[in-house]
Amino acid sequence: MNRHLLSAADLSRDDAVLVLDTAEELAHLADRPIKKLPTLRGRTVVNLFFEDSTRTRTSFEVAAKRLSADVINFSAKGSSVSKGESLKDTALTLEAMGADAVVVRHSASGAPHRLAHWIRGSVVNAGDGTHEHPTQALLDAFTMRQRLGRVEGLHVAVVGDVLHSRVARSNVLLLHTLGADVTLVAPPTLLPVGVETWPCNVSFDLDAVLPKSDVVMMLRVQRERMYGGFFPTTREYARRYGVDGRRMALLPDDAIVMHPGPMNRGVEIAAEVADSVRSTIVEQVANGVSVRMAVLYLLLGGALTDVNEGAV
Amino acid sequence: MTGWVLDGVRPLGAPPTTLYVEDGVFVDTAPAGAQTYDAGGLIALPGLVDLHTHLREPGREDAETVETGTLAAALGGFTAVHAMANTEPVADVAGVVEQVWRLGQDAGHCDVHPVGAVTVGLRGEHLAELGAMAESAARVRVFSDDGHCVSDPLVMRRALEYLRAFDGVIAQHAQEPRLTEGAQMNEGAQSSRLGLAGWPAVAEEAVIARDCLLAAHVGGRVHFCHVSTAGSVELVRWAKGKGWNVTAEVTPHHLFLTDDEVETYDPVFKVNPPLRTADDVAALRAALADGTIDVVATDHAPHALEDKETEWAAASFGMTGLETAVSVVIAAMIETGHLDWAGMADRMSVRPSRIGRLTGQGQPLTPGAPANLVLIDADASWTVDPRQSASRGRNTPFAGRTLPGRVVATLLRGRATVLDGKPA
Numbered sequence: 001m002n003r004h005l006l007s008a009a010d011l012s013r014d015d016a017v018l019v020l021d022t023a024e025e026l027a028h029l030a031d032r033p034i035k036k037l038p039t040l041r042g043r044t045v046v047n048l049f050f051e052d053s054t055r056t057r058t059s060f061e062v063a064a065k066r067l068s069a070d071v072i073n074f075s076a077k078g079s080s081v082s083k084g085e086s087l088k089d090t091a092l093t094l095e096a097m098g099a100d101a102v103v104v105r106h107s108a109s110g111a112p113h114r115l116a117h118w119i120r121g122s123v124v125n126a127g128d129g130t131h132e133h134p135t136q137a138l139l140d141a142f143t144m145r146q147r148l149g150r151v152e153g154l155h156v157a158v159v160g161d162v163l164h165s166r167v168a169r170s171n172v173l174l175l176h177t178l179g180a181d182v183t184l185v186a187p188p189t190l191l192p193v194g195v196e197t198w199p200c201n202v203s204f205d206l207d208a209v210l211p212k213s214d215v216v217m218m219l220r221v222q223r224e225r226m227y228g229g230f231f232p233t234t235r236e237y238a239r240r241y242g243v244d245g246r247r248m249a250l251l252p253d254d255a256i257v258m259h260p261g262p263m264n265r266g267v268e269i270a271a272e273v274a275d276s277v278r279s280t281i282v283e284q285v286a287n288g289v290s291v292r293m294a295v296l297y298l299l300l301g302g303a304l305t306d307v308n309e310g311a312v
Numbered sequence: 313m314t315g316w317v318l319d320g321v322r323p324l325g326a327p328p329t330t331l332y333v334e335d336g337v338f339v340d341t342a343p344a345g346a347q348t349y350d351a352g353g354l355i356a357l358p359g360l361v362d363l364h365t366h367l368r369e370p371g372r373e374d375a376e377t378v379e380t381g382t383l384a385a386a387l388g389g390f391t392a393v394h395a396m397a398n399t400e401p402v403a404d405v406a407g408v409v410e411q412v413w414r415l416g417q418d419a420g421h422c423d424v425h426p427v428g429a430v431t432v433g434l435r436g437e438h439l440a441e442l443g444a445m446a447e448s449a450a451r452v453r454v455f456s457d458d459g460h461c462v463s464d465p466l467v468m469r470r471a472l473e474y475l476r477a478f479d480g481v482i483a484q485h486a487q488e489p490r491l492t493e494g495a496q497m498n499e500g501a502q503s504s505r506l507g508l509a510g511w512p513a514v515a516e517e518a519v520i521a522r523d524c525l526l527a528a529h530v531g532g533r534v535h536f537c538h539v540s541t542a543g544s545v546e547l548v549r550w551a552k553g554k555g556w557n558v559t560a561e562v563t564p565h566h567l568f569l570t571d572d573e574v575e576t577y578d579p580v581f582k583v584n585p586p587l588r589t590a591d592d593v594a595a596l597r598a599a600l601a602d603g604t605i606d607v608v609a610t611d612h613a614p615h616a617l618e619d620k621e622t623e624w625a626a627a628s629f630g631m632t633g634l635e636t637a638v639s640v641v642i643a644a645m646i647e648t649g650h651l652d653w654a655g656m657a658d659r660m661s662v663r664p665s666r667i668g669r670l671t672g673q674g675q676p677l678t679p680g681a682p683a684n685l686v687l688i689d690a691d692a693s694w695t696v697d698p699r700q701s702a703s704r705g706r707n708t709p710f711a712g713r714t715l716p717g718r719v720v721a722t723l724l725r726g727r728a729t730v731l732d733g734k735p736a
């Protein structure tokens with residue numbers, strides 16, 4: 001694996017499978033009474049969050065702590081960042097503190113790439129602007145494998161605001177690497193110009209895609225997009241691109257419905273779908289911890305034998 | 313003033329000969345007491361003229377001053393630059409353009425021709441006092457809200473009409489503002505992957521099409537700054553075919569770099585208009601070669617380090633260009649066979665002088681003409697090191713690249729501003 005995880009494209013097929021296999025081993029830890037491994041004892045993981053995201057930050061924090069790393073949460077609010085300190089100065093500060101890994105969430109696409117330029121530790125992209133969110137894609141692939149037994153050959157529909165979605169970008173790349181067949185479904189205004197160069201199919205018609213899909217991944221509609229002129233009304237969006245009970249019935253029997261959260265119930269996903277047996281939303285959260293443990297573990301040079309030696 | 317004997321020089325790439333300079337003009341015999349300079353094999357071109365330079369003074373002297381910017385210009389082979397109006401305060405009144413003009417005279421490295429703002433404060437609403445700037449000591453003929461587009465069609469129409477009274481030209485920064493809100497890079501395959509908001513080609517082309525029609529309608533003169541797309545080239549070609557008074561410039565970086573550079577997210581590649589695709593680069597080179605695009609202009613845009621050492625979205629737009637222009641044009645145009653040396657002189661000296669209505673620049677290297685000249689060692693190459701630049705700006709996208717050709721000497725009306733590649 002590369003030293004950093006900035007993009008899902010950084011992962012070869014072997015890398016990605018190694019992360020998923022490692023995550024699977026680490027997942028068993030959650031069933032044990034003591035959920036901690038000594039692997040990263042003495043290593044420092046900094047959660048550098050310039051954007052609010054309690055879910056992702058907590059997930060990384062739990063992952064690092066289960067590996068016995070020291071975790072420092074550095075959020076923009078209440079730190080020097082809100083006083084105008086630059087990304088570079090923040091990076092130099094973390095470097096001086098000896099961070100072994102920096103998990104970064106930032107509203108600007110590419111901020112983790114810049115950070116990786118300035119510090120020696122490993123950088124993990126925990127979501128950058130409208131670019132990527134590679135650990136989300138890994139946990140999604142992990143969830144698919146868990147539910148459906150494989151990723152290769154699956155037909156995956158990714159539905160919604162692809163234009164602004166870092167989840168969609170990382171998923172398209174990773175799922176392509178793992179041999180799945182991805183179809184993006186969105187109104188044309190929410191697909192980027194240039195999407196035709198991506199390794200996936202594109203459709204504007206959700207009803208036509210659902211009967212052929214093993215997985216439907218719903219993307220969150222951001223509030224600011226609802227009023228940004230990308231579609232006429234939220235109601236029209238929900239009618240054309242939301243998944244409700246009728247649409248769920250179009251899916252093959254074993255198909256699953258995924259959502260990275262947080263959901264807008266009644267917009268992109270109806271409550272009856274979110275709470276159905278097809279929904280993997282709660283599993284995705286649990287799997288997030290395992291996958292992030294695997295990523296930190298592999299980037300910081302953990303050895304798999306530690307896992308097999310058992311908990312502390 | 314002493315004179316010069318430039319021995320072995322190759323004017324516009326012609327076989328070696330000798331050029332004589334006396335009292336600031338070319339003469340046909342060696343003047344008494346002239347200094348002889350061994351220019352064996354060096355290419356001589358008329359002193360280069362930049363239609364598009366940001367000198368940042370007044371207001372952002374931390375990024376550049378007239379002194380440092382014009383020294384960079386001289387080192388790049390320029391004998392005249394047009395200083396853009398987006399200073400603080402904006403050059404929208406006679407007082408500011410005269411100040412910049414005087415600072416240029418005091419620095420003495422090259423002629424500084426201030427560009428006047430088209431509208432007050434570059435806000436695109438009310439015409440600035442264009443006539444007062446034209447009649448000032450700075451004798452402004454080029455007007456631009458560069459950095460901003462004169463996007464209101466009625467304001468643009470009036471400006472084009474009004475300038476006819478003193479043969480001025482609007483240098484339009486063609487960018488439809490609504491189509492480029494928050495735009496970060498060329499809209500296309502790369503922006504889709506990198507998750508950066510797109511700056512579509514149509515936002516440039518729509519304004520160019522409109523302004524060609526407006527210029528034709530009112531009989532005004534429009535010049536398009538930094539055209540960057542294949543579509544813009546087609547529109548300019550079309551307008552010229554109609555006989556309309558339209559000219560265009562291209563920057564060295566748009567002739568050389570593509571949006572693939574953005575993959576690093578290094579803001580040194582962030583520029584407005586953005587780097588485009590390889591197809592656009594090919595179209596721009598062909599258009600400069602056939603004269604559809606009239607001139608190379610640097611859009612030299614120095615920035616303080618902290619405005620570039622940030623995440624992409626927070627960084628300022630712009631690249632330095634004065635000290636690398638000759639080498640980049642050699643690489644993009646001469647070495648590829650698109651232009652010969654006479655063509656390079658035409659696009660970097662003769663035509664920009666004509667568009668700016670400069671009488672003392674862009675003249676042939678013949679007796680009687682002012683001795684503005686650059687000597688280029690076409691066989692040399694160098695590796696760009698931003699720390700070595702005379703410009704305060706370190707934001708060159710060519711850092712670390714090895715480029716062909718070096719400026720050896722620059723003469724401004726017979727006086728050496730650069731000699732042996734160093735400030736004279």
